[in-house]
Amino acid sequence: MWMTIDLNSEIPIYSQIRNQIIEGIVTGSVRTNDSLPSVRQFAADLGINLHTVNKAYNLLKQEGFVQVHRQKGAVVNPPDSYRANDEYYTNVNEALRPIIAESLCRGVAREDFLNICERIYEEYGNVKEGDNNG
Amino acid sequence: MWMTIDLNSEIPIYSQIRNQIIEGIVTGSVRTNDSLPSVRQFAADLGINLHTVNKAYNLLKQEGFVQVHRQKGAVVNPPDSYRANDEYYTNVNEALRPIIAESLCRGVAREDFLNICERIYEEYGNVKEGDNNG
Amino acid sequence: MWMTIDLNSEIPIYSQIRNQIIEGIVTGSVRTNDSLPSVRQFAADLGINLHTVNKAYNLLKQEGFVQVHRQKGAVVNPPDSYRANDEYYTNVNEALRPIIAESLCRGVAREDFLNICERIYEEYGNVKEGDNNG
Amino acid sequence: MWMTIDLNSEIPIYSQIRNQIIEGIVTGSVRTNDSLPSVRQFAADLGINLHTVNKAYNLLKQEGFVQVHRQKGAVVNPPDSYRANDEYYTNVNEALRPIIAESLCRGVAREDFLNICERIYEEYGNVKEGDNNG
């Protein structure tokens, strides 16, 4: 499967998995109703422990991205299940504020910062609201 | 000192300290050549462990924001010491990518995301490159 | 047959089947001496595994609700076969205690909780003792 | 600590822990801002694995009952953090419906069922809304 894990990263492995699955949803390589690989399969492929994959899946479940199924494993929810809500906007704000503060502090112009964001958006192919899957 | 620590936050206390000192540099409440409070003083004021403040200072030192003198304690460097470099741009990109991916996934339009960023910039008073302190 | 299975529910499918058959007895859509569908038939109708239906039937048998014949399949017992006994009262108590504890904890007034119960009773049409079937 | 674990119960150990801590909040033996025992300590006391206790604490955290702290461990939230909301009422309904259906089916009169509930309420000392702690 399309995924690279950096065992030496500060980011926990389960977060890396979670992030890349979300990326997959954005880029269209993971679609609504797709089943993710079984925890055992995926763990074997990535060379990590099955519990680590399981934790990633449970995190995605808790965030509304997937539903965990007895037989089919983790199945990707339709986009409506994880539409941005107030809680999410709060979280984004809290995540962005220190990043932006540091950028300002380091002398990065607002335009430059916004350009970085735009470039990332373009990487993801300018997916628009509602087009990401389904 | 102007600082609020949330002991219940998921963000480590030393990161909260580091973030707020950077915010202070951005807003001008912390200036070049200012001495930060001594670790003992600061720890006592915040009601936290001395080692925690020390860790925050060492992080800031490592990132170029301050210099640690034996006598004067942690002293804020001039802006040139921590101008954005390639390494920083790499880090910002890595930090932003999963945030933007999740926003896309959750159906947040690019314009909305950029507006959130702009609003944070305005909170910081539209500080421009080079104006932040000194 | 009148039954909806939620494959995504946390409740095991065999429990869902068992619950809905009990509901059927309460509402009168399943009567004493009725034969339940054959495991094969039922499994095919619901699009699930044959073993799952079998497990539900065995559970119902063990609880006294049905009898399993070789020919007629699962046949609904008369109400006397599954009248509440001490064991049942013990079970109900054990099931209700954590639910009530949590309600209290979350600030739900006793009257509100009892009203919820009453409303469910009314959904089931105020069936009275002994009137449920037969 | 006041807690009894039944290793042979169908109810997972982590659920038993979670239930009894909620009971503790209701009866007043666990109060707002109390720290629960450390996962290691508690696991040793109960003769179970530390991860099992950890899972219980994380469940309580997710449900709003506690906050997990780096130093103080799991700290009980004020009642406002876990006031009943619409989601909770939905869950209660779903939990009660099969219990009530079975009671009806087994010939338990509505009054008897409500009496069972009342008796449990009295076990918990007729705690009223808002009186449970704080």
Added chain:
DNA sequence: GTGGTCTAGACCACG
């Protein structure tokens, strides 16, 4: 000292 992460391996419930 605390909890968080990860590994390894077992058994069970589910279908």
Added chain:
DNA sequence: GTGGTCTAGACCACC
């Protein structure tokens, strides 16, 4: 075969 639970033991981050 799947995920869920539990155990055992390791290392690390935090304070």
